[in-house]
Amino acid sequence: QIDNVPPILTQALVAVEDKDFYKHFGVAPLSIMRALLANISAGRTVQGGSTLTQQLVKNLFLTREQTITRKIKEALMAVIIDARYSKEVILEAYLNEVFLGQNGDTGVYGFGLASYFYYDRPLNELSVDEVATLVGIIKGPSYYNPRKYPKRVAERRNVVLRLMLDDNLLSPNEYQTALDLPINLASGASLKKDKHPAFMDQVRRELRQVLDNPDIRQSGLKVFTTLDSNAQVKAELAVSKGVAIQEKRIGKRDFEAAMVVSDIDTGEIRSIVGGRNTDYAGFNRALDAKRAIGSLIKPVIYLTALELPETYNLATHLADEPIKLKSTHGKMWEPQNYDKKFRGQVPLVTALSRSLNVPTVILGMELGLGSIADTIWRLGVEEEVGLYPALTLGAVNFSPLQVNQMYQTMANNGQYIPLHSITSIMSPNNDLLWSFDIKPEQRVDEKATYLLNYALHKVTLEGTAKSIRANFPNVNMAGKTGTTDDYRDSWFSGFDKNILVTSWIGKDNNEPVNLSGSSGAMQLFIAYQKQQEPKSLVRRFPKGLGIAHFDKETGNLSRAGCTDTFSVPAITEALPAIPKKCTGESRVPEKPKTFWEKLFGK
Secondary structure (H helix, E strand, O other), rough: HHHHOOOHHHHHHHHHHOOOOOOOOOOOHHHHHHHHHHHHHHOOOOOOOOOOOHHHHHHOOOOOOOOOOHHHHHHHHHHHHHHHOOOOHHHHHHHOOOOEEEEOOEEEEOOOHHHHHHHOOOOOOOHHHHHHHHHHHHOOOOOOOOOOHHHHHHHHHHHHHHHHHOOOOOOOHHHHHHHHHOOOOOOOOOOOOOOOHHHOOOOOEEEEEHOOHHHHHHHOOEEEEEEHHHHHHHHHHHHHHHHHHHHHEEEEEEEEEEEEEEEEOOOOOEEEEEOOOOOOOOOOHHHOOEEHHHHHHHHHHHHHHHHOOOOOOOOOEEEEOOOEEEOOOOOOOOOOOOOOOOEEEEHHHHHHOOOOHHHHHHHHHHHHHHHHHHHHOOOOOOOOOOOOOOHHHHOEEEEEHHHHHHHHHHHHEEEEEOOOOOOEEEOOOOEEEOOOOOOOOOOOOOHHHHHHHHHHHHHHHHHOOOOHHHHOOOOOOOOEEOOOOOEEEEEEEEEEOEEEEEEEEEEEOOOOOOOOOOOHHHHHHHHHHHHOOOOOOOOOOOOEEEEEEEEEEOOOOOOOOOOEEEEEEEEEEHHHOOOOHHHOOOOOOOOOHHHHHHHOOO
């Protein structure tokens, strides 16, 4: 709209293309005579006599043929339009319809689009020299193509700047400064037919859900999205480069990948990458590739346990010993740890941070598969899951978006809020048609979630994701790796204070990629975070939590100061009474008493 156009643009346009725009009645006979004399004198066409209104008529209604008949029609129609519409309406139409270049087989019409095509920025962010360049292009978008003929365009821009100076639109200093600037353009990749196609795919899907009437969806709506263009570009770069690096390192080809980045507090999706070819608007793996999630399921199981604080805490010892279970097809299943070893008993926090399979399976079966499925639903993944033992090791197919939803609820202190890419929709007349107003819902216990996130932080310190601490020594983060059978899928979900990132690497044909979660998908997370400054993970200490001390050998509650103990946060109200003595009377040696303490019996 004309109100949103920088005044310097309309002033420059009138100064260059039609000085008498606000005075004439659609045609300017004097301008036509001046142009005719100039062209006769030069022996060729060097000056046009068409007003902005005539140019608009030609663009909207007529062909470009150079005949007297067409010129007469053009003039008559311009007079009629000038009589019926205000100068502002005519100027607004011109600004939106003028031809300013070619983007492949698609024309670039209007200054708004041209601003993005040439500079990747909206009109109101352009500098004076950039505005002058766009105005200069009008004379001949092919001849003055700034990507092909920058020197030619610079000369034309300088003519426009001179005319702006003559009309007192620029001061001499402003004129000289703009004159010395080079022609700087965007790369040209900014105006693809579908920019960020994977993210826009999600926007379209949500649009179909919130607005049932297809006629409304085609009527010039204004859709406000959650897209962070910086985050999107960083995610696309992390995926495209990261996949190529992994292929080269492993010596395989045809790897694919996906990434979803979301805001933890709001559930707003910041970026989506649907494949290694980030410009391709085809199969969107972030939304539609449902793959086995492997060890990404483990935090769900441990959260289910921690919601039973009378029975389980971070120090609770879990069995790590051989187990046989009957699968759905009647075959016996014997899960193994990654190193094929059994440890007898391990603390719950260790079993999760080291991603041990056997303790997880045993714990999951103790809790019940139905309880695990219920937690999955409460975390936001409304998908039917098969209740069989292999569920405990991630034999369930989710998309990266679904995984991100699941982890977003955990990272958000147990508060569920649907992931979304649209915040509001307005009509062409700026009436609010819809806005996202779903409030967060406490789906899982906040104290249990805090304990879980403590363990997920441990994963990045000493567990399967410890290379995160190596890459970011001063930043606290949390996350979980995931690897499926035969290394077919590599997963990672990780978060800092503000954002959650879920990444996946695999093959469309389900062949092995020979990448674990830490060697594959986690590297995409690291590559993404290295492009910015991640904020250290901070979570409020919920009421009812405290630091408790536990015996290393048994996992039982112990007194402070006893030897062979370790300290972790715990839900204090659910703990038994603190023992009066240390196990085996063993105690950390006390500080020797001074002479006066001994003397007075203190």
